[in-house]
Amino acid sequence: SRYTWAVTDDQRDHFVRVRGASEHNLKNVDVDLPRDAMVAFTGVSGSGKSSLAFGTLYAEAQRRYFESVAPYARRLLQQVGAPHVQEITGLPPAVALQQRRGAASSRSTVGTLTTLSNLLRMLYSRAGTYPEGASRLAAEAFSPNTAAGACPRCHGLGEEHDVSEELMVPDQSLTIREGAIAAWPGAWQGANLRSIVSGLGIDLDTPWSKLRAKDQQWLLFTEEQPKVMIEPEPGRVDHGYYGLFRSARTHVHHVLANSQSQMMRDKVMRFVQSVSCSACGGTGLQADSLAVTFRGLNIGQLNALSFSDLVTLLRPVAELEEAGAATSSAGSGEATEVAVRICADLVARVQVLLDLGLGYLSPGRSSTTLSPGEAQRLRIATQLRSGLFGVVYVLDEPSAGLHPADAEPLLDVLDTLKSSGNSLFVVEHDLDVVRRADWIIDIGPGAGEGGGEVLYSGPVAGLEQVAGSITGDHLFGRAEPLVRPQRQPHGRLHLHGVTRHNLQDLSVEIPLCVLTAVTGVSGSGKSTLVTQVLAELVRRHLGQAPDDAEDSDFEVDVDDATGLESFDRLVRVDQRPIGRTPRSNLATYTGLFDAVRKLYAATPEARRRGYGAGRFSFNVADGRCETCQGEGFVSVELLFLPGTYAPCPSCHGARYNAETLEIDYRGKTIADVLSLSVDEAAEFLSDVPAASRSLTTLREVGLGYLRLGQPATELSGGEAQRIKLATELQRARRGHALYLLDEPTSGLHPADIALLVRQLHRLVDAGNTVVLVEHDLDTIASADWVIDLGPGGGDQGGRVIATGTPEKVARAKGSATAPYLAKHLA
Numbered sequence: 139s140r141y142t143w144a145v146t147d148d149q150r151d152h153f154v155r156v157r158g159a160s161e162h163n164l165k166n167v168d169v170d171l172p173r174d175a176m177v178a179f180t181g182v183s184g185s186g187k188s189s190l191a192f193g194t195l196y197a198e199a200q201r202r203y204f205e206s207v208a209p210y211a212r213r214l215l216q217q218v219g220a221p222h223v224q225e226i227t228g229l230p231p232a233v234a235l236q237q238r239r240g241a242a243s244s245r246s247t248v249g250t251l252t253t254l255s256n257l258l259r260m261l262y263s264r265a266g267t268y269p270e271g272a273s274r275l276a277a278e279a280f281s282p283n284t285a286a287g288a289c290p291r292c293h294g295l296g297e298e299h300d301v302s303e304e305l306m307v308p309d310q311s312l313t314i315r316e317g318a319i320a321a322w323p324g325a326w327q328g329a330n331l332r333s334i335v336s337g338l339g340i341d342l343d344t345p346w347s348k349l350r351a352k353d354q355q356w357l358l359f360t361e362e363q364p365k366v367m368i369e370p371e372p373g374r375v376d377h378g379y380y381g382l383f384r385s386a387r388t389h390v391h392h393v394l395a396n397s398q399s400q401m402m403r404d405k406v407m408r409f410v411q412s413v414s415c416s417a418c419g420g421t422g423l424q425a426d427s428l429a430v431t432f433r434g435l436n437i438g439q440l441n442a443l444s445f446s447d448l449v450t451l452l453r454p455v456a457e458l459e460e461a462g463a464a465t466s467s468a469g470s471g472e473a474t475e476v477a478v479r480i481c482a483d484l485v486a487r488v489q490v491l492l493d494l495g496l497g498y499l500s501p502g503r504s505s506t507t508l509s510p511g512e513a514q515r516l517r518i519a520t521q522l523r524s525g526l527f528g529v530v531y532v533l534d535e536p537s538a539g540l541h542p543a544d545a546e547p548l549l550d551v552l553d554t555l556k557s558s559g560n561s562l563f564v565v566e567h568d569l570d571v572v573r574r575a576d577w578i579i580d581i582g583p584g585a586g587e588g589g590g591e592v593l594y595s596g597p598v599a600g601l602e603q604v605a606g607s608i609t610g611d612h613l614f615g616r617a618e619p620l621v622r623p624q625r626q627p628h629g630r631l632h633l634h635g636v637t638r639h640n641l642q643d644l645s646v647e648i649p650l651c652v653l654t655a656v657t658g659v660s661g662s663g664k665s666t667l668v669t670q671v672l673a674e675l676v677r678r679h680l681g682q683a684p685d686d687a688e689d690s691d692f693e694v695d696v697d698d699a700t701g702l703e704s705f706d707r708l709v710r711v712d713q714r715p716i717g718r719t720p721r722s723n724l725a726t727y728t729g730l731f732d733a734v735r736k737l738y739a740a741t742p743e744a745r746r747r748g749y750g751a752g753r754f755s756f757n758v759a760d761g762r763c764e765t766c767q768g769e770g771f772v773s774v775e776l777l778f779l780p781g782t783y784a785p786c787p788s789c790h791g792a793r794y795n796a797e798t799l800e801i802d803y804r805g806k807t808i809a810d811v812l813s814l815s816v817d818e819a820a821e822f823l824s825d826v827p828a829a830s831r832s833l834t835t836l837r838e839v840g841l842g843y844l845r846l847g848q849p850a851t852e853l854s855g856g857e858a859q860r861i862k863l864a865t866e867l868q869r870a871r872r873g874h875a876l877y878l879l880d881e882p883t884s885g886l887h888p889a890d891i892a893l894l895v896r897q898l899h900r901l902v903d904a905g906n907t908v909v910l911v912e913h914d915l916d917t918i919a920s921a922d923w924v925i926d927l928g929p930g931g932g933d934q935g936g937r938v939i940a941t942g943t944p945e946k947v948a949r950a951k952g953s954a955t956a957p958y959l960a961k962h963l964a
């Protein structure tokens with residue numbers, strides 16, 4: 139690494155030194171990073187930033203930690219593998235704050251994520267107002283996740299799940315014989331059912347709607363399970379047997395309680411709907427706990443307040459401390475010293491969230507509804523209070539998904555972490571964040587094999603001198619600006635009286651046949667407007683099936699919508715994974731693998747052996763490795779640690795059995811093809827048209843560095859999104875589709891943003907309409923039209939502040955976006 143800053147001897151103690159790092163694409167990297175500083179890792183996607191920051195530094199810190207706390211785990215850890223690095227010295231313990239990690243469970247909330255829930259429960263337990271004669275409850279009694287606190291009806295979930303008639307009998311004109319009861323197992327539509335139901339005196343050939351209500355209710359809901367003699371079918375020689383009748387509901391419950399098959403469970407879940415629990419009103423808490431109040435609210439009501447309102451409610455109590463007005467008598471409730479102390483602590487902690495622009499969230503909000511950026515800021519705020527020092531925080535793009543106005547307070551918080559004696563290693567693309575770093579490690583020059591070298595390591599200003607750094611080009615204004623096509627809209631879509639979340643009776647116009655950026659601070663309502671309301675209206679108008687049933691589970695509240703007929707297709711290009719198992723990957727998702735499998739099946743040797751295309755699928759028993767069932771790895775049980783994986787001992791990750799791997803095409807096995815990068819495959823498969831079309835579009839969106847077989851579960855949200863976009867581009871024809879994208883540039887280097895934006899403009903040039911939720915100023919400035927929401931988040935937002943060309947919006951008064959956009963356009 140030619141440009142590495144020379145570290146003098148007396149500085150040495152303050153540096154982490156890495157020697158011979160070769161994880162993934164890293165090319166035997168030697169680098170020194172300062173501690174007690176903010177170090178930014180930069181480079182195009184796939185250059186190796188994460189491989190160094192997470193794959194090497196964080197992985198090694200974690201390995202050392204586990205070795206020290208659990209020496210018995212050493213052998214198992216060896217099996218999992220240490221990072222590929224010769225030596226690291228001076229490495230402090232590390233904490234990773236990654237965006238893509240930490241799949242939220244439905245029971246975790248903003249309150250549990252930030253640990254504020256513990257304090258709130260303590261407050262109710264120790265200082266709440268109890269009904270006359272009630273005895274004090276322990277803090278656990280205020281948690282729905284404990285036996286002491288859980289509502290007995292919903293077991294703390296706050297929701298009741300039950301079957302509903304509409305879902306179980308979707309078409310009332312059908313007869314039972316025709317399958318009116320969709321919730322019953324298929325086999326039941328046969329002889330078994332005929333005997334049982336007609337044996338009970340119910341006619342099988344009457345349309346459902348004409349059956350007696352009493353019979354309908356009985357068939358769907360009875361808890362009786364009568365045994366009925368099943369007569370043998372005429373002409374068959376068996377003797378008949380006793381069959382057990384189960385109502386549709388009993389059947390659904392039986393499957394949910396007993397079936398091991400996720401597919402069966404998923405199938406019956408279609409007939410189940412969830413409603414707020416009637417006993418606890420959705421709080422998940424038992425009645426005695428809900429009877430306790432603080433400042434007039436029970437803990438369920440308090441959890442529903444936004445943080446801004448919570449602080450307003452608790453501050454007067456917290457301030458009694460200063461006034462010396464607290465009493466020491468424990469019995470007198472809300473003005474005791476305990477109450478004052480807990481409230482003061484709560485107010486201080488919540489203040490950090492307000493500073494980070496998260497005042498619109500409430501402690502009770504389910505963590506599954508948070509955006510990755512919101513979740514990461516919550517975790518950062520929590521760390522800030524943890525009082526740790528001397529650790530390295532390894533962060534994955536802390537600014538991703540943030541409006542520039544939201545990024546500033548976040549950076550202040552990072553400064554606080556640093557000044558309390560910690561180091562920050564930050565993988566980052568946002569140049570405004572990079573400029574604030576003390577040190578920059580620029581990796582490149584390209585992606586995958588074309589990257590993996592340290593181009594520069596030193597103070598930020600020094601990067602200017604480095605030729606060949608794409609980051610340097612962008613940081614010091616040498617890169618070409620994005621194209622600015624300037625188009626006129628062809629008509630408009632009008633929405634009137636939209637009401638959802640914080641949008642109240644909103645009216646907005648979306649111009650057609652142009653590229654529109656919807657902007658605004660976090661929580662202003664961008665996603666609600668674009669990916670929920672607009673998407674749902676157009677989807678329903680077109681009668682398209684939902685991408686994900688959960689997202690369509692709401693009524694669209696809008697007075698009037700015109701212009702929906704302008705589109706013939708809706709395409710949502712979002713960051714959701716392209717598959718939830720390692721069995722799906724880039725090649726299977728884009729359909730390109732089909733072409734490859736056919737290619738292998740057509741080789742002379744495969745034909746001689748009679749191997750069809752199915753043989754070359756790692757999901758089919760014939761061709762795959764049986765030890766790992768085609769997964770390429772096996773899970774290793776580490777005590778107390780969640781699932782860890784090691785390469786399969788039989789196929790060493792190849793996924794196929796030895797016979798399948800005997801077939802080669804131009805010297806490569808099918809497993810070799812899966813380990814090619816898109817760039818390499820484009821060359822190898824250049825004369826296979828069905829494959830090269832996909833490969834070309836993947837390269838056009840900047841994904842040339844991805845390996846074909848990279849499991850869906852290892853891809854970042856941004857990569858998944860670009861794969862979807864490439865798949866769309868591959869079939870793109872002239873048309874009138876509406877493309878909706880939520881923050882497509884998040885996680886991308888400015889050079890990759892330029893590639894992506896060029897592709898989006900191509901879609902518009904072909905006659906389509908593109909609407910983006912966006913924070914990146916380069917991208918906003920290159921849009922034809924901007925719709926700015928705000929002015930703030932939550933209750934402070936939800937209004938259209940300005941619309942028009944980027945230049946016009948940049949001059950708008952009262953817009954949080956305008957000053958940043960104006961500076962950018964200048």
Ligand code: ADP
Pocket residue numbers: 162163181182183184185186187188189190585586587843844845852
């Ligand atoms: P960046 O963080 O700069 O986007 P990464 O460090 O994630 O880049 O990736 C660098 C290279 O390593 C890429 O070519 C990528 O495909 C490869 N890579 C990433 N993760 C893995 C993995 N788990 N196994 C093998 N290769 C990987």
Ligand code: ADP
Pocket residue numbers: 498499507639640658659660661662663664665666667931932933
């Ligand atoms: P943006 O996309 O601009 O960050 P959102 O549309 O996500 O804003 O949020 C707008 C408002 O709606 C915020 O107050 C947010 O807390 C609220 N909100 C968003 N999603 C949900 C949800 N699933 N449940 C309750 N409130 C929500």
Ligand code: ZN
Pocket residue numbers: 289290291292293294295296297415416417418419420421422423
């Ligand atoms: Zn309940």
Ligand code: ZN
Pocket residue numbers: 763764765766767768769770771786787788789790791792793794
């Ligand atoms: Zn195997």
